[in-house]
Amino acid sequence: MTRKTIHDVARAAGVAIKTVSRVLNDEPNVRPETRARVLAAAEMLQFQPSLSARSLAGRRSYLIGLVYENPSANYLVELQHGAMARCRQEKFRLFVHQCSGRGEELTRDVIGLIDQTHVDGLVVSPPLSESAHLIEALDQRGLPFVRIAPNDLKHVSPYVDMDDEGAAREMTEHLIECGHRRIGFIIGHPNHFASSLRLRGFRAALERHQIAFDPACVKQGYFVFESGLEAGRELLTLPDPPTAVFASNDDMAAGVLLAAHELAIPVPQRLSVAGFDDTYIARIVWPRLTTVHQPSYDLAFSATDLLLQSLKSGDAPKTARLPYKLIRRESTAPPAP
Amino acid sequence: MTRKTIHDVARAAGVAIKTVSRVLNDEPNVRPETRARVLAAAEMLQFQPSLSARSLAGRRSYLIGLVYENPSANYLVELQHGAMARCRQEKFRLFVHQCSGRGEELTRDVIGLIDQTHVDGLVVSPPLSESAHLIEALDQRGLPFVRIAPNDLKHVSPYVDMDDEGAAREMTEHLIECGHRRIGFIIGHPNHFASSLRLRGFRAALERHQIAFDPACVKQGYFVFESGLEAGRELLTLPDPPTAVFASNDDMAAGVLLAAHELAIPVPQRLSVAGFDDTYIARIVWPRLTTVHQPSYDLAFSATDLLLQSLKSGDAPKTARLPYKLIRRESTAPPAP
DNA sequence: CTGAAAGCGCTTACAG
DNA sequence: CTGAAAGCGCTTACAG
Numbered sequence: 001m002t003r004k005t006i007h008d009v010a011r012a013a014g015v016a017i018k019t020v021s022r023v024l025n026d027e028p029n030v031r032p033e034t035r036a037r038v039l040a041a042a043e044m045l046q047f048q049p050s051l052s053a054r055s056l057a058g059r060r061s062y063l064i065g066l067v068y069e070n071p072s073a074n075y076l077v078e079l080q081h082g083a084m085a086r087c088r089q090e091k092f093r094l095f096v097h098q099c100s101g102r103g104e105e106l107t108r109d110v111i112g113l114i115d116q117t118h119v120d121g122l123v124v125s126p127p128l129s130e131s132a133h134l135i136e137a138l139d140q141r142g143l144p145f146v147r148i149a150p151n152d153l154k155h156v157s158p159y160v161d162m163d164d165e166g167a168a169r170e171m172t173e174h175l176i177e178c179g180h181r182r183i184g185f186i187i188g189h190p191n192h193f194a195s196s197l198r199l200r201g202f203r204a205a206l207e208r209h210q211i212a213f214d215p216a217c218v219k220q221g222y223f224v225f226e227s228g229l230e231a232g233r234e235l236l237t238l239p240d241p242p243t244a245v246f247a248s249n250d251d252m253a254a255g256v257l258l259a260a261h262e263l264a265i266p267v268p269q270r271l272s273v274a275g276f277d278d279t280y281i282a283r284i285v286w287p288r289l290t291t292v293h294q295p296s297y298d299l300a301f302s303a304t305d306l307l308l309q310s311l312k313s314g315d316a317p318k319t320a321r322l323p324y325k326l327i328r329r330e331s332t333a334p335p336a337p
Numbered sequence: 338m339t340r341k342t343i344h345d346v347a348r349a350a351g352v353a354i355k356t357v358s359r360v361l362n363d364e365p366n367v368r369p370e371t372r373a374r375v376l377a378a379a380e381m382l383q384f385q386p387s388l389s390a391r392s393l394a395g396r397r398s399y400l401i402g403l404v405y406e407n408p409s410a411n412y413l414v415e416l417q418h419g420a421m422a423r424c425r426q427e428k429f430r431l432f433v434h435q436c437s438g439r440g441e442e443l444t445r446d447v448i449g450l451i452d453q454t455h456v457d458g459l460v461v462s463p464p465l466s467e468s469a470h471l472i473e474a475l476d477q478r479g480l481p482f483v484r485i486a487p488n489d490l491k492h493v494s495p496y497v498d499m500d501d502e503g504a505a506r507e508m509t510e511h512l513i514e515c516g517h518r519r520i521g522f523i524i525g526h527p528n529h530f531a532s533s534l535r536l537r538g539f540r541a542a543l544e545r546h547q548i549a550f551d552p553a554c555v556k557q558g559y560f561v562f563e564s565g566l567e568a569g570r571e572l573l574t575l576p577d578p579p580t581a582v583f584a585s586n587d588d589m590a591a592g593v594l595l596a597a598h599e600l601a602i603p604v605p606q607r608l609s610v611a612g613f614d615d616t617y618i619a620r621i622v623w624p625r626l627t628t629v630h631q632p633s634y635d636l637a638f639s640a641t642d643l644l645l646q647s648l649k650s651g652d653a654p655k656t657a658r659l660p661y662k663l664i665r666r667e668s669t670a671p672p673a674p
Numbered sequence: 675c676t677g678a679a680a681g682c683g684c685t686t687a688c689a690g
Numbered sequence: 691c692t693g694a695a696a697g698c699g700c701t702t703a704c705a706g
Contacts, residue, residue: 003452005699016677021701029675048452052389052398053699056682060701061389073414073617084435093454096433098421115340115385117430225621254621261623280410284562284591285622286598342683353693358685366691390683393698397685 004045012041024049051093061118064307065095066300067110068125072223072251074279075296079148082300083123090308095119099128107137114143121145121307123300127191129159144310146303151193158306158317160299164194167292167324168201168246169208171274174290174326175244176209179334180272183211184235184242186221186228186252195223198248198276217242221252228255236263236271243335244272250282253289257331268333278327287330295322341382349378361386388430398455401644402432403637404447405462409560409588411616412633416485419637420460427645432456436465444474451480458482458644460637464528466496481647483640488530495643495654497636501531504629504661505538505583506545508611511627511663512581513546516671517609520548521572521579523558523565523589532560535585535613554579558589565592573600573608580672581609587619590626594668605670615664624667632659 006024010017015038022030023038030038041047055061066083068076080096087094097113099106106128113119122145128134129147135155138145147159175183185202188195199218206213216238219231228247232255235245247253253275257267265271267287275282278293302320310317343361347354352375359367360375367375378384392398403420405413417433424431432454436446443465450456459482465471466484472492475482484496512520522539525532536555543550553575556568565584569592572582584590590612594604602608604624612619615630639657647654 003699007699017700018677019675022676025701031675034675046448048449050393050455050699051453052392052455053682054701055389056387056393056684057699057701058682073410076414077410080433081435093432095430096417098418112385116388118387118389225617251621258621258623258625280562281618281621284588284595284618286595288595340683344683354684355693356691359692362685368691371691387683390698391685393700394683394685395698 003050004047006047006049008045009038009041009047012045013038055118060311061120062092063095063117063119064092064121064123064304065097065113065117065119066123066125067097067099067113067128069099069128071125072249072279074281075277078279078296079125079300082297082302083304085297086301086304086308092120092308094304103131103133106131107134110134111137111141114141119143120311123303123307124148124150125300126150126194127189130191130193144307146307146310148299148303149194153319156317158303158310158319160302160306160320160322162294162299162322162324164197165201165204167294167326168198168248168276169205170201170326171246171276171290171292172202172205173209174328175246175272175274175332176205176211178244178272178332180242180244181211182214182217182240182242182244184217184219184245186219186231186235186245186247186256188221188248188252189223190220192223195248202246221248223249223251225251225255228252229258230255232256232259233262236260236265243270244274244332246274246276248276250275250277250279250289250291253291253331254281254285257285257287257289268331270336272332272335274332278325282327282329290329290332291327293325293327295324298322340387341384343384343386345382346375346378346384349382350375392455397648398457399429400432400454400456401429401458401460401641402434402450402454402456403460403462404434404436404450404465406436406465408462409586409616411618412614415616415633416462416637419634419639420641422634423638423641423645429457429645440468440470443468444471447471448474448478451478456480457648460640460644461485461487462637463487463531464526467528467530481644483644483647485636485640486531490656493654495640495647495656497639497643497657497659499631499636499659499661501534502538502541504631504663505535505585505613506542507538507663508583508613508627508629509539509542510546511665512583512609512611512669513542513548515581515609515669517579517581518548519551519554519577519579519581521554521556521582523556523568523572523582523584523593525558525585525589526560527557529560532585539583558585560586560588562588562592565589566595567592569593569596570599573597573602580607581611581669583611583613585613587612587614587616587626587628590628590668591618591622594622594624594626605668607673609669609672611669615662619664619666627666627669628664630662630664632661635659 275291612628619626
């Protein structure tokens with residue numbers, strides 16, 4: 001059962017390999033009936049063009065890379081599947097690549113990926129999308145790439161993002177409207193630009209409602225469960241503890257929930273907890289989390305879409321801002337009287 | 338900044354390209370000093386061999402495929418990273434591929450992946466590792482593959498697994514030793530062979546301790562949270578509800594936890610809940626889950642290792658059985674008096 | 675609208 | 691121990 005080649009198809013269809021190539025690549029200048037004959041032959045032989053041959057001969061590999069660092073599993077899988085789904089529509093394949101290192105080492109790692117695999121372009125997820133060193137190297141390399149949730153919006157490369165600041169502001173206002181005045185906040189990982197945007201949104205809501213910002217109510221977290229647990233413990237054992245805590249992602253919010261349970265503080269009766277992202281865990285913890293739905297799948301799908309478009313047209317880069325959505329569940333409520 | 342080729346390296350080192358090729362592939366018959374010269378030149382030029390060229394010219398692509406269907410995010414990411422880690426050690430790259438369809442359609446999907454990407458071998462995760470149609474097609478194709486947790490242990494291809502039955506038996510005995518006599522069980526997805534193994538282990542423990550098996554206490558689940566929630570509600574509203582529930586994975590156990598919370602049944606005081614897998618969620622729900630640690634990362638690492646070995650040697654296939662571990666946390670305790 | 679030739683960057687099979 | 695030639699399966703650039 002040896003692999004069929006373009007020659008087999010050409011022979012079966014009674015044409016030259018160039019014609020087969022034309023049909024397969026949807027190039028013009030093939031008579032409809034010739035095209036049909038080639039297609040039939042390819043179908044009959046179950047022909048699959050060799051990616052390596054295409055990649056070596058042509059200037060395109062039909063391969064796209066998705067690079068990431070160390071996001072939470074749920075977020076990562078959504079990114080992957082969003083990007084894969086878009087690739088599949090165009091017969092592209094996706095290389096997912098977990099990067100290592102920072103700065104120069106990171107850049108070397110990614111450039112190595114590019115040189116070895118000949119990917120046509122890259123989808124760069126946060127926080128890699130914020131690495132100035134990497135972005136510069138990619139620029140210099142001339143390889144098309146699209147960033148997800150970047151920090152530098154003035155850069156020429158396409159990107160997709162959501163309004164992190166607005167979403168955080170809206171969530172904070174939800175808590176304020178519930179009647180909370182003393183609200184704790186857990187900042188995300190310092191390497192993620194989104195962290196500062198979410199903090200900014202939180203502060204903006206306080207200001208708008210003329211609630212004083214109390215630094216004691218703000219803790220640094222790292223987007224992981226344990227950091228939320230720890231911050232939660234600290235906040236809830238404050239002399240004057242907050243009646244609500246807004247964590248910058250769901251994992252940390254789950255940590256706050258556990259801290260509350262440990263301290264036998266009922267949620268939401270005596271404490272409201274809000275998260276961010278609306279990942280799987282927001283729906284499986286108890287009580288289920290009020291959170292901001294971040295469209296991770298769509299962000300990746302859309303980023304891949306922009307990448308594919310720019311590969312086709314070489315056009316001016318575009319951007320896309322995707323909508324978020326406040327999801328109210330059982331973890332938030334008015335404070336106890 | 339055009340890509341460096343083997344010719345550039347050959348020129349810089351003053352040798353023929355064949356010699357560069359030898360050095361890069363660790364072939365014998367190169368004088369140490371020649372080798373050193375080539376290595377230095379490659380390093381200086383930051384040379385990265387083209388995967389497509391290697392793949393097209395040689396019989397190896399240095400590419401491995403990890404195929405999966407639709408596992409939970411945490412499990413999937415562990416598999417991916419385990420396989421990637423082993424690949425990286427050998428300068429292989431990993432293609433992760435989410436399969437679609439069943440039976441013939443599935444097979445076509447995977448064969449398409451093979452034909453297009455020229456992967457050297459496949460790591461086949463459950464439940465694909467149980468698809469007779471796929472396995473047969475792979476056999477016929479002559480492509481090396483390693484199965485994770487297969488159902489057919491007599492097949493000649495290598496596999497890795499863990500003792501699902503023994504683990505389930507041990508967990509059930511833990512509950513029995515706590516003093517539980519009426520124990521609910523939630524079966525995993527019917528397409529997964531592990532589901533029946535875990536059920537078998539559960540029943541074996543009951544028998545061993547002469548506890549009657551009550552079909553009313555056993556519910557069918559599908560390895561997803563919602564199915565655990567539903568099964569949990571049914572079990573806990575039984576006229577004579579169980580004092581402990583053993584779910585075949587953590588996601589479903591989290592569902593049982595939520596059902597208990599809804600019904601205001603304190604865990605573990607009035608209900609013990611046990612899971613299986615020890616994924617991330619086991620540590621973030623409340624109370625944290627007593628569960629079986631399934632070595633997913635290691636399973637994938639080990640599967641990839643077997644695959645790489647068989648690619649090198651063409652040797653007789655091997656198998657590996659990895660150890661599991663009972664993890665006791667706060668969700669299980671003796672029943673209320 | 676169609677095709678014959680050259681070449682992508684490597685490895686294989688062979689020669690020395 | 692080292693190298694010159696042929697070829698992997700496609701696409702590019704060109705010719706008709």
